[in-house]
Amino acid sequence: MYRNIFILLVIISFNFSNAQQQNSNSDLIENALVKAQKENKHVFINYLSSSCKVSEKMKSLMNTDSFKQVFASNYVVVNITVSKEETSDFVHCSNPVKAFGESNCDSVQFPFWYVLDKSGNFVATSFVDGEQNIGYPNKENMDSFLAIIKNTSNFTESNLKLISNSFFNKNNQQLYTSK
Numbered sequence: 001m002y003r004n005i006f007i008l009l010v011i012i013s014f015n016f017s018n019a020q021q022q023n024s025n026s027d028l029i030e031n032a033l034v035k036a037q038k039e040n041k042h043v044f045i046n047y048l049s050s051s052c053k054v055s056e057k058m059k060s061l062m063n064t065d066s067f068k069q070v071f072a073s074n075y076v077v078v079n080i081t082v083s084k085e086e087t088s089d090f091v092h093c094s095n096p097v098k099a100f101g102e103s104n105c106d107s108v109q110f111p112f113w114y115v116l117d118k119s120g121n122f123v124a125t126s127f128v129d130g131e132q133n134i135g136y137p138n139k140e141n142m143d144s145f146l147a148i149i150k151n152t153s154n155f156t157e158s159n160l161k162l163i164s165n166s167f168f169n170k171n172n173q174q175l176y177t178s179k
Helices: 002-014 019-039 053-062 065-071 084-091 096-100 142-151 157-166
Strands: 042-049 075-082 112-116 122-125
Touching: 019 042, 019 075, 042 053, 053 065, 053 075, 065 075, 065 157, 142 157
Parallel strands: 042 075
Antiparallel strands: 042 112, 112 122
16 A cells, blocks of 8 residues: 555656656556565665756666676666756755755755665655755765665675775776766
């Protein structure tokens, strides 16, 4: 029941103008939850903006074979791309984060993500302390990102290190930054 309520809240809060897009996104989440139940995994839902370079980088990284192979061992990943038009509405508080509590809508940035357990219950979000968005992890918030991943998976320390290193190049520099 909570899963259905949550999916409904996500759909309502995004207030998509296209009914087909609503059905598509809710179907993606519902199918991911069915798969997660069968495979005993969590669902990692990644909201991306079609007009955001950091979102594209996050999606690209998560689609690399090495990252996908490791991450898929614990998560069913769903990428939901929000169009530029919907993004501007989103930043002005048409905000799915409100389903998880109050948030300062002006500081919401893409990408953002959250984790559901296999039953569809909310487990974690990319917003640290309900405010700062980890989004695409960097050196300053990598520990927070890894803590969330560690708490919602059964990754080994070597898997966590591999995930962390995926966000940095061989010179320990972040692969992409919006600054």
